[in-house]
């Protein structure tokens with residue numbers, strides 16, 4: 385095992401440049417993926433350097449966790465701290481303007497009844513807990529330090545990482561392996577030219593936090609609500625400090641239709657007014673802070689790992705936030721990633737199997753959720769969600785999937801297949817509606833210039 389050790393490296397001019405620090409692992413980014421893998425690897429005795437461009441606590445969107453995420457919090461041992469800052473989330477409410485009734489699904493009714501709840505969290509606090517935990521486990525955490533360049537070695541021996549601190553100082557690391565957990569900045573995927581736009585999906589979001597929102601009563605208070613409307617859907621995420629996060633996920637061309645003289649805040653409020661049941665709950669609400677928008681381009685990357693690097697979480701793929709799967713997939717990728725790094729650095733006999741498992745897990749999460757994400761605004765899917773039946777345990781299987789229970793042994797897949805068959809049969813019986821919906825979707829997901837530019841590598845967050 386290598387420990388940190390500084391060695392002066394000569395610059396091209398012959399003058400001594402800043403020392404290059406040897407380390408086992410450099411992790412780019414201290415979000416859920418980066419902090420989790422750092423904690424796991426440091427806990428196993430590796431020398432881990434985590435470079436984070438921001439200073440925690442810092443704002444991040446993505447506040448609704450999944451029940452399957454709870455077990456992962458036990459292993460970095462932060463479950464109690466997350467419980468203290470989280471709002472209990474026991475289920476999902478679906479509200480559709482095209483249906484009379486509302487539907488509430490409880491995770492306790494999923495196939496596996498042992499994971500009945502999750503939390504809604506302020507990501508600033510949640511991510512702070514995770515990065516502190518990484519430091520507590522022994523990772524060297526450098527905040528306010530942006531990775532600028534990575535030179536990977538093809539022989540699998542790692543690479544050189546150059547980073548810049550807020551004060552302008554340049555830091556250089558020679559790592560045996562580089563882990564990219566830079567989120568939607570997709571640092572390495574951009575550098576390697578490996579990022580691919582998802583041709584099957586495209587959406588954008590605007591969001592803000594409100595106080596005085598009418599919430600569901602009692603135990604349902606912390607449920608996430610999904611409200612469909614003409615241009616997409618809204619999330620409604622109640623937080624434990626009394627604020628409620630509201631976000632509109634809409635087609636990029638809708639976001640683009642904002643008139644020049646309408647501020648983002650006005651446009652957001654106009655959009656909320658289009659969804660009467662949501663507007664009702666916000667009757668007495670007040671917007672806290674500003675409204676933000678993000679061009680939420682769906683993408684994946686050709687490879688999740690190479691001889692000297694790994695990509696985790698959003699640094700590998702992002703699809704859409706509708707099933708709140710992002711944080712869970714990011715943290716789960718850190719667990720399989722930690723296993724692969726351990727094998728590469730210490731257990732060569734296991735590398736092949738660990739690589740296969742890592743690749744499989746990285747593809748599986750986005751793939752299983754994508755089938756539902758692509759169809760969530762389809763009227764047939766909406767009908768099925770609004771009147772969920774449990775034939776062949778279909779409802780239990782769907783709830784398990786929505787809970788994130790997709791990597792274990794819960795035998796949901798035959799029932800998920802039955803659900804998909806029911807969807808296809810219903811679509812065929814409503815052929816005209818199905819074709820109309822397909823045509824509309826093709827137009828809706830077209831590329832337009834949204835905040836940040838449609839091909840911008842980094843997400844754009846535009847203040848009101």
Ligand SMILES: Cc1cc2nc3c(=O)[nH]c(=O)nc-3n(C[C@H](O)[C@H](O)[C@H](O)COP(=O)(O)OP(=O)(O)OC[C@H]3O[C@@H](n4cnc5c(N)ncnc54)[C@H](O)[C@@H]3O)c2cc1C
Nearest residue numbers: 413415416417437446447448531567697698705710711714
């Ligand atoms: C509109 C919207 C709503 C969402 N809602 C949800 C939700 O309700 N639930 C959910 O689970 N997920 C949600 N997500 C997804 C969720 O935000 C992400 O999937 C999750 O944050 C991914 O974690 P990560 O660790 O991979 O990346 P991130 O959390 O993005 O962390 C990446 C970190 O890397 C740092 N970084 C980036 N570049 C560099 C660099 N060059 N050098 C150093 N540091 C760098 C960043 O500052 C950041 O701290 C949502 C996403 C969007 C866009």
